Structures are given as C-alpha cells and as structure tokens.
Amino acid sequence: MSAKRVLIVDDSQTVRLQVAKALSCAGYEVLEAIDGVDGQDKIDASVDMLICDVNMPRMNGLEMLETIKRDGKNANLPCLMLTTECQPQMIERAKKAGAKGWIIKPFKAELLVAAVTKLVAAR
Amino acid sequence: MVSDLSSCLADVVQQSCIALFSHYRVEIAASVRQPSQEVALCGIIGFTGDDLKGSLMLACSREPLELARDGGEVTMRDWLAELTNQLLGRVKNRLLAFGTVIHCSTPVVLGGERIAPIASQPLGHLFTADGGVVSVWFDTVIRPGFALSPRADAVELPSEGDALMF
Numbered sequence: 286m287s288a289k290r291v292l293i294v295d296d297s298q299t300v301r302l303q304v305a306k307a308l309s310c311a312g313y314e315v316l317e318a319i320d321g322v323d324g325q326d327k328i329d330a331s332v333d334m335l336i337c338d339v340n341m342p343r344m345n346g347l348e349m350l351e352t353i354k355r356d357g358k359n360a361n362l363p364c365l366m367l368t369t370e371c372q373p374q375m376i377e378r379a380k381k382a383g384a385k386g387w388i389i390k391p392f393k394a395e396l397l398v399a400a401v402t403k404l405v406a407a408r
Numbered sequence: 409m410v411s412d413l414s415s416c417l418a419d420v421v422q423q424s425c426i427a428l429f430s431h432y433r434v435e436i437a438a439s440v441r442q443p444s445q446e447v448a449l450c451g452i453i454g455f456t457g458d459d460l461k462g463s464l465m466l467a468c469s470r471e472p473l474e475l476a477r478d479g480g481e482v483t484m485r486d487w488l489a490e491l492t493n494q495l496l497g498r499v500k501n502r503l504l505a506f507g508t509v510i511h512c513s514t515p516v517v518l519g520g521e522r523i524a525p526i527a528s529q530p531l532g533h534l535f536t537a538d539g540g541v542v543s544v545w546f547d548t549v550i551r552p553g554f555a556l557s558p559r560a561d562a563v564e565l566p567s568e569g570d571a572l573m574f
Contacts, residue, residue, distance in 0.1 A: 296514060297486060297489065297490045297493065298482055298483065298486040299482045299486050299487050299489075299490040300490060302481050302482050340493075340512055340513075340514060341514065342514055368497075369493060369494055369496070369497025369498075369500070369501075369512075369568075370497070370500075371501050371504065371565050371566045371567075372504060372509065373563065373565070376572065380574050384574065385573065385574055386571060386572060386573045386574060387566075387571075387572045387574075388570070388571045388572075389497075389501075389566055389567065389568050389569060389570050389571075390493075390494055390497065390568065391428075391431055391432075391494055391568060391569060392569060392571075393569050393571075396569070396571045397571070399571075400571050400573060403573070
C-alpha cells in the first residue's frame with residue numbers, strides 16, 4: 286500500500302521540516318507549500334490531508350481553507366490548522382470553513398501524528 | 409485592573425521568552441549586564457491592535473540559537489524567524505487573557521555587525537544562556553488611557569502545544 290500524502294502549507298522552512306520529520310517517521314509522505322497560493326496550486330487528488338498555518342504572506346491559511354471549500358473540488362480534504370494563534374474567533378472561523386482540528390505551535394510531534402492518523406483514517 | 413502596565417507587559421514578554429527557550433531545552437536567565445558577545449541575527453515582527461502596536465525583536469548570539477535548533481537542516485535565519493513568530497505568539501496569547509487582541513505580521517530577519525540591545529529600556533530584556541545571550545525588545549505604542557484588565561467573561565484559552573479536534 287502506498288504511503289498517505291500530507292501537504293504542509295507554512296511559510297516557515299523550520300516548521301515544514303519539523304512536520305516532515307515527524308510525519309515521515311510515522312510512514313507518511315510529506316509535500317510542502319510555502320503559502321496559501323502555493324498550497325492551492327499543489328492540492329490535487331493524490332493529497333490525503335492538509336496541514337495549514339494561519340499567518341502567511343500572499344494568502345493566509347483561513348482564506349485558503351475558505352477558497353478550497355468554496356471551490357468544492359477538494360472540499361472534503363481533511364485540514365488541520367497549525368499556528369501560534371489561539372483567538373476563539375479565528376478557531377471558530379476555521380471550524381466553519383471545515384477545519385477538523387487546531388494545533389498551537391510549538392507542536393508536540395506525538396500529538397500531531399495522532400491527529401493526522403485519526404483524520405486520514407476517518408476520510 | 410493592572411496598576412503598572414509597563415511592568416505587566418515586561419513580565420509577559422520576559423516569561424514568554426523563558427518559556428519559549430525552555431520548550432527547546434535551553435534555559436535562559438534574566439540578566440542586567442550588557443552582553444559581551446555580539447548578537448548574530450535579529451528577528452523582527454510587527455503587530456497592530458486597537459490598544460497596542462509596534463514590533464518585537466529577538467536578537468541572539470549563535471550559541472543559544474544552535475542549542476535550541478532541532479537538527480541542522482534549517483538555516484539560522486529561518487529558525488530565528490520562527491522563534492520570533494512563536495515568541496510573539498506567546499505574548500499575544502497571554503494578552504488575549506486580558507481581552508487585548510493584537511494582529512501579527514510575518515517575521516523578517518536582520519543580520520549585521522554590532523546589533524546592540526538597549527537592555528535599560530523599560531521593555532528591553534536581556535538574558536544569558538549557555539555560552540551566549542538572548543535579547544528581546546518589545547517596542548510598543550500604547551493607546552492613551554489603555555489599561556489591562558482580566559476579562560470578566562474569561563474563557564479558558566488553549567495553550568502552546570495543545571491540539572483541539574473538532
């Protein structure tokens with residue numbers, strides 16, 4: 286069976302590498318995008334899950350998520366937000382746009398892997 | 409209501425910085441001495457809000473940055489940018505407990521010679537770490553009349569590292 290593919294969208298190379306390290310150890314294949322625009326370009330049918338930062342240049346993570354949901358094509362792709370933000374209004378906005386979880390940076394690798402495993406399995 | 413706004417903000421910034429480095433297994437301690445080592449890089453991130461606006465700067469000598477970096481794959485510049493982002497994230501989330509909302513820009517990093525902290529400024533902090541220095545400036549303009557008050561409708565906010573599943 287081929288590895289499940291997770292797309293991490295974050296403008297920080299550090300975070301992309303930390304996520305890739307944690308998920309590849311757990312058997313996932315990790316793709317990277319540097320902001321919301323790049324993320325939209327890289328989503329295709331082969332992607333099983335999305336992990337997305339909020340504050341990014343060009344297009345932020347919430348705008349990206351709302352655009353994906355509005356476009357409909359990848360609307361059922363599970364998405365986990367990974368951010369330093371913890372404002373209830375932002376969390377509510379993400380929930381409304383279809384996000385399935387919210388992790389506050391800096392993240393614990395075991396919690397991230399557990400959340401990804403749960404969401405990919407539920408797809 | 410918090411009576412001394414500057415010292416409360418200073419405390420929020422100081423505790424946030426200590427907690428951030430501790431997460432990455434680097435113990436830092438507040439210091440009043442001017443650093444003998446030159447800082448290598450300085451991360452800068454801006455913020456705006458109704459009550460507070462300004463920028464936060466995190467400057468480090470090479471040693472604490474390398475100690476905190478998990479593996480050598482990322483560049484020092486990107487690592488410091490992310491630390492700066494996470495530091496302001498902690499400050500922002502602590503201010504949120506007072507009902508004060510700030511919005512952050514994305515971080516940038518400045519490299520140069522003699523990037524000197526002014527630790528004597530009210531909201532400047534200097535720390536020593538194993539073999540190096542960490543310096544933080546919280547350069548802010550405060551709305552006249554603004555006061556920090558714990559929220560009456562306080563909701564429990566999630567903390568760094570928490571995972572909320574919907």
